Amino acid sequence: MNVVYLDNNATTMVAPEVVQAMLPYFSQMYGNASSMHTFGGQVGRAISTAREQVAALLGARPDEIIFTSCGTESDATAILSALRTQPDKRHVITTRVEHSAILSLGQHLESRGYEVTYLGVDARGRLDPDELAAAMRKDTAIVSLMFANNETGTIFPIERLAEMVKERGILFHTDAVQAAGKLPIDLAKLPIDFLSISGHKLHAPKGIGVLYARKGTRFQPFLRGGHQEGGRRAGTENAPYIVGLGKACELALAGMEAEQTRVPALRDRLERELLAAVPDAMINGDTEHRLPNTTSIAFEYVEGEAILLRMDQFGICASSGSACTSGSLEPSHVLRAMGVPFTYAHGSVRFSLSRYTTAEEIDFTIRTVPPIIRELRAISPFRAK
Numbered sequence: 001m002n003v004v005y006l007d008n009n010a011t012t013m014v015a016p017e018v019v020q021a022m023l024p025y026f027s028q029m030y031g032n033a034s035s036m037h038t039f040g041g042q043v044g045r046a047i048s049t050a051r052e053q054v055a056a057l058l059g060a061r062p063d064e065i066i067f068t069s070c071g072t073e074s075d076a077t078a079i080l081s082a083l084r085t086q087p088d089k090r091h092v093i094t095t096r097v098e099h100s101a102i103l104s105l106g107q108h109l110e111s112r113g114y115e116v117t118y119l120g121v122d123a124r125g126r127l128d129p130d131e132l133a134a135a136m137r138k139d140t141a142i143v144s145l146m147f148a149n150n151e152t153g154t155i156f157p158i159e160r161l162a163e164m165v166k167e168r169g170i171l172f173h174t175d176a177v178q179a180a181g182k183l184p185i186d187l188a189k190l191p192i193d194f195l196s197i198s199g200h201k202l203h204a205p206k207g208i209g210v211l212y213a214r215k216g217t218r219f220q221p222f223l224r225g226g227h228q229e230g231g232r233r234a235g236t237e238n239a240p241y242i243v244g245l246g247k248a249c250e251l252a253l254a255g256m257e258a259e260q261t262r263v264p265a266l267r268d269r270l271e272r273e274l275l276a277a278v279p280d281a282m283i284n285g286d287t288e289h290r291l292p293n294t295t296s297i298a299f300e301y302v303e304g305e306a307i308l309l310r311m312d313q314f315g316i317c318a319s320s321g322s323a324c325t326s327g328s329l330e331p332s333h334v335l336r337a338m339g340v341p342f343t344y345a346h347g348s349v350r351f352s353l354s355r356y357t358t359a360e361e362i363d364f365t366i367r368t369v370p371p372i373i374r375e376l377r378a379i380s381p382f383r384a385k
Helices: 016-026 038-058 071-084 100-111 129-135 158-167 239-254 256-277 304-313 333-338 359-379
Strands: 065-068 091-095 115-119 140-144 171-175 194-198 209-213 281-284 294-299 322-325 328-331 348-352
Touching: 016 239, 038 065, 038 194, 038 239, 065 071, 071 091, 071 100, 071 140, 071 171, 071 194, 071 209, 091 100, 100 115, 115 129, 129 158, 158 171, 239 256, 256 281, 256 294, 256 359, 304 348, 304 359
Parallel strands: 091 115, 091 140, 140 171, 171 194
Antiparallel strands: 065 209, 194 209, 281 294, 294 348, 322 328
């Protein structure tokens, strides 16, 4: 059975070119980049090249790029650094639709006596700038707002929001894990202090990430020890993965046009055909301002998990907008924050494409999903009476 992989917001295939770039650093060039000898120095030069490749994708300076283990580490480093460098400020602002990397950290900070404000969103997942303006205070250390939502694809107006924050002299961080490689980003023109990305969302391996820290921004490292990453992140550099991420960023920059044209065309056809074939279905999120690869479709009167299980039997991989915990179904925190009706929220499925998605795979999904929905609705306890 062939796999139709439409779960790229969860993780992506490592690009073949990335694998080839990484392989020598597991075998022939295995030296420590911090060593003084030539054998280790060649690894250090490869890391420098990767840093330049990442910086080029983000419109940043190479010395503003800090390699980390993942997006979660990058998020935590940015927020904790802001708090440690401003000990008199104990207030953080974020949103109710952030990734758990931010929300869990917020809960931890609250348990340690910090105050966290969680901004709401409207029915399309959009943030109200006026709510942000009202939330900022003199003791706000940092504002952390995601660039694009991982579940619905809704894009926040980051430039405008960051400008509002910087006008108040507050540090600004954005989790750009879903945006990097899919949307053009030019940090030379954006008033952003910190930005996080994760390699496995743009066809690099799992276990490598980046924190962008604008030059001149006060910073305290999360990991202390050696002098690696300019003293900003201790630990021997993960050279193969750093090289792989650099190559992935180079490929993403070269393929940005296709990401903006071919991929959304496939996404839109999938969306259009499914909505035409399945009554009582709707799109979650902002259809005008969203990631080019993402659609979240809510099928009323059916459980998302059941849809995923039946799709899996046909080799189609996607994600649900709801989660099953302790035997009771609860819609995702994103859909709850958006106020998606209960009967739709339970049947939400996220399809996320990549540059490797084919028209044939979309055709197969269009043929396969509507019969699944009809079958499940026939036995669903949520179906209309």
